[in-house]
Amino acid sequence: MSKAQSRQMTGARMVVQALKDHGVDVVFGYPGGAVLPIYDEIFQQNDIRHILVRHEQGAVHMAEGYARSTGKPGVALVTSGPGATNAVTGLTDALMDSIPLVVLSGQVPTFMIGTDGFQEADTVGITRPCTKMNWLVKDTSKLSDTIHQAFHVATQGRPGPVLIDIPKDVQFATADYTPPESARIGHYQPRTKGDPEMIEALVEMIETAERPVFYTGGGVVNSGPAASRLLRELVEATGFPITSTLMGLGAYPASGKHWLGMLGMHGLYEANLAMHGCDVMINVGARFDDRITGRVKDFSPHSRKAHIDIDPSSINKVIRVEVPIVGDVSSVLEDVLERWVARGRKVNREALAKWWAKIGEWKAVKCLSYKPSTKTIKPQYALERLEALTKGMDRYITTEVGQHQMWAAQFLGFEEPNRWMTSGGLGTMGYGLPASIGVQIAHPEALVINVAGEASWLMNMQEMGTAMQFRAPVKQFILNNERLGMVRQWQELLHGERYSHSWSESLPDFVKLAEAFGCKGIKCSDPKDLDDAIMEMIRYDGPVIFDCLVEKHENCFPMIPSGKPHNEMLLGEADTQGVIGAKGAVLV
Amino acid sequence: MSPLNIKKGSTSHSAYDLRDPHAEVIEVHTLAVLVDNESGVLARVIGLFSGRGYNIESLTVAEVDRTGHRSRITVVTTGTPQVIDQIKAQLSRMVPVHEVHDLTVDGPAVQRELALFKVAGKGEHRIEALRLAEIFRANVVDSTLESFVFEITGTPEKIDAFGDLMRPLGLREIARTGVAALARGV
Numbered sequence A: 001m002s003k004a005q006s007r008q009m010t011g012a013r014m015v016v017q018a019l020k021d022h023g024v025d026v027v028f029g030y031p032g033g034a035v036l037p038i039y040d041e042i043f044q045q046n047d048i049r050h051i052l053v054r055h056e057q058g059a060v061h062m063a064e065g066y067a068r069s070t071g072k073p074g075v076a077l078v079t080s081g082p083g084a085t086n087a088v089t090g091l092t093d094a095l096m097d098s099i100p101l102v103v104l105s106g107q108v109p110t111f112m113i114g115t116d117g118f119q120e121a122d123t124v125g126i127t128r129p130c131t132k133m134n135w136l137v138k139d140t141s142k143l144s145d146t147i148h149q150a151f152h153v154a155t156q157g158r159p160g161p162v163l164i165d166i167p168k169d170v171q172f173a174t175a176d177y178t179p180p181e182s183a184r185i186g187h188y189q190p191r192t193k194g195d196p197e198m199i200e201a202l203v204e205m206i207e208t209a210e211r212p213v214f215y216t217g218g219g220v221v222n223s224g225p226a227a228s229r230l231l232r233e234l235v236e237a238t239g240f241p242i243t244s245t246l247m248g249l250g251a252y253p254a255s256g257k258h259w260l261g262m263l264g265m266h267g268l269y270e271a272n273l274a275m276h277g278c279d280v281m282i283n284v285g286a287r288f289d290d291r292i293t294g295r296v297k298d299f300s301p302h303s304r305k306a307h308i309d310i311d312p313s314s315i316n317k318v319i320r321v322e323v324p325i326v327g328d329v330s331s332v333l334e335d336v337l338e339r340w341v342a343r344g345r346k347v348n349r350e351a352l353a354k355w356w357a358k359i360g361e362w363k364a365v366k367c368l369s370y371k372p373s374t375k376t377i378k379p380q381y382a383l384e385r386l387e388a389l390t391k392g393m394d395r396y397i398t399t400e401v402g403q404h405q406m407w408a409a410q411f412l413g414f415e416e417p418n419r420w421m422t423s424g425g426l427g428t429m430g431y432g433l434p435a436s437i438g439v440q441i442a443h444p445e446a447l448v449i450n451v452a453g454e455a456s457w458l459m460n461m462q463e464m465g466t467a468m469q470f471r472a473p474v475k476q477f478i479l480n481n482e483r484l485g486m487v488r489q490w491q492e493l494l495h496g497e498r499y500s501h502s503w504s505e506s507l508p509d510f511v512k513l514a515e516a517f518g519c520k521g522i523k524c525s526d527p528k529d530l531d532d533a534i535m536e537m538i539r540y541d542g543p544v545i546f547d548c549l550v551e552k553h554e555n556c557f558p559m560i561p562s563g564k565p566h567n568e569m570l571l572g573e574a575d576t577q578g579v580i581g582a583k584g585a586v587l588v
Numbered sequence B: 001m002s003p004l005n006i007k008k009g010s011t012s013h014s015a016y017d018l019r020d021p022h023a024e025v026i027e028v029h030t031l032a033v034l035v036d037n038e039s040g041v042l043a044r045v046i047g048l049f050s051g052r053g054y055n056i057e058s059l060t061v062a063e064v065d066r067t068g069h070r071s072r073i074t075v076v077t078t079g080t081p082q083v084i085d086q087i088k089a090q091l092s093r094m095v096p097v098h099e100v101h102d103l104t105v106d107g108p109a110v111q112r113e114l115a116l117f118k119v120a121g122k123g124e125h126r127i128e129a130l131r132l133a134e135i136f137r138a139n140v141v142d143s144t145l146e147s148f149v150f151e152i153t154g155t156p157e158k159i160d161a162f163g164d165l166m167r168p169l170g171l172r173e174i175a176r177t178g179v180a181a182l183a184r185g186v
């Protein structure tokens, strides 16, 4: 066979070939009429593992979990029509959290497009606003280039999900396969190197800052391991305090000396007050989300701000900054460190010491303290025990969305990036279980725990079947308050205690449910039994559904109510009765 | 009273009202956006405007480079300076977008729009319409005993003015192309 002949192949085979060429080892998917040729190719090879999910939303969240825990793009494969529409939530989630995904969808054959054919949907139309880019490939000769371009776009610049819609006749037809090296991937080439002048300006800010704070986000994690390493170096060398968004946890270690804890709506008192009172704010890969800023007008009113972001549209979108730096976090941090060292490693030590003393006062408030109980398991206690008993293990955490998610962020410590997977921007209930499976598939030996709320968990619980089939020993640690806890909390605080549809009725017996899936169920309601039960969960060689019955009416504090500034934080139940007025007044 | 100043059980207050009311001046900008001429690209650009709540006053699009496979979208939009900056940043980061030019700030630019006006009438009105058309340098591109179709090119303001004058003279229909614009000089 001549070389030219050997490159001729069907569209379906091209898909598998291109995935192999991009180093893809796992695809999360669900078959259907419009992707049968691709499934036929998957059947005839062993390099790529296919994980059969139970719902396409699960496939996309698994691909997200895989991507976030490995730094590689996640891949999902779905059929036309309902397969594609089921993927929409996952795509939107990945877009909001900048997760690189390549989603392949089948489509009715080109000659049927527009006829309302069986399982036809305008997939590129529907997914246009929830992808970084998408393509409908109408010609097999363009398929391999498009797939290569898709991987390029998903991973370069600000990462994000892309979708390729492939009609069935395009999968059957043959054409020449172009390998990635010679592919035409278009002009998309975002800039990664920061403007030297702006970097100089930031170094000057660092040198003169009296009350500085690093405010870091998911961009540090996305930028790769080098970014976390450089960030740590810069923080240790300058001695500046550092806080992070929900998305950025782990980029700087929770045990680090300069760590203030998470900031934002349910962030730590010291972190939010440092943001409010700082004179220099250095935003590294975060985007001034509304969960972070609270009321924009009163956000950190006395600071000069720098913002490092690979996406120019993130800069000055919400908060105006004096020093905008468009670039990749690791490249920019490297340059900043280099310039700062070259200029003599200057910081205002004296002012910094005063600043740390002030922060010390805020820390002394111990904002995470809660009323312990010997009768019921407090959710915070459950997470403290989980943290203590799994510390030092090769551990990955995913979460669902709600109070449990915020408590997990507050009470679990992350020492490394890529260890914490949570739906931040979209806040997707039902994310955590499939994400945990995606993480476990990527890290078969690791301890993967989904910290869940019972309501969120039910949204994608069918994926326990996937966990069982593919022997993914994921631990589902459900903080069961029999409430849509976060909704209930808002209703208590902001809607006059009218608890409209915020309780979980007719819950399943989670232990029996576990048995029905063929995995292990554990139920625990007494704080005295909790440690043993957690150890049993960790030791069990297989998936576990852990029904942890917790206090039903616990609220998550601290809390900055929506639209309030950082210094109007509610610290605990007492504050909701009106105590904060006096206390808030003495703050910065 | 809770610290939120919402009496328990009595709130008509929305906790979701986060918009910052301190608005700035509204500016009009003409943007030229060079994009890959591929299906879906225009939808992506328009979707950006509708999805993020930006205004489109006028939009034109056509292929301008067949070999390079490039189209030029001219969009006239309004917003505060911060919103205009956002629009440009959002457009620039789109994968199929090659270049974004703000013709309003990049220097002087020429803006032209073409419009067709159908005016029906008899007697005095008909003569007056023809006379005004001459002043505006509009061409008659179709005529019957009872109607004219005028073709006029110019700035959107000139076309608006012509429309205002035609209205009492029997204006029936208008078709406008939207603005095309180029920076002056090289």
Ligand SMILES: Cc1ncc(C[n+]2csc(CCOP(=O)(O)OP(=O)(O)O)c2C)c(N)n1
Residues within 6 Å of the ligand: A400, A401, A402, A403, A404, A405, A427, A428, A429, A430, A452, A453, A454, A455, A456, A457, A479, A481, A483, A484, A485, A486, A487
């Ligand atoms: C898909 C989806 N629907 C609705 C919401 C709104 N929501 C946010 S938190 C929450 C309650 C979650 O309850 P649970 O999972 O039990 O967690 P808890 O707050 O009780 O810890 C709801 C309904 C959401 N985030 N996602």
Ligand SMILES: [Mg+2]
Residues within 6 Å of the ligand: A402, A453, A454, A455, A479, A480, A481, A482, A483, A484, A485
């Ligand atoms: Mg709950």
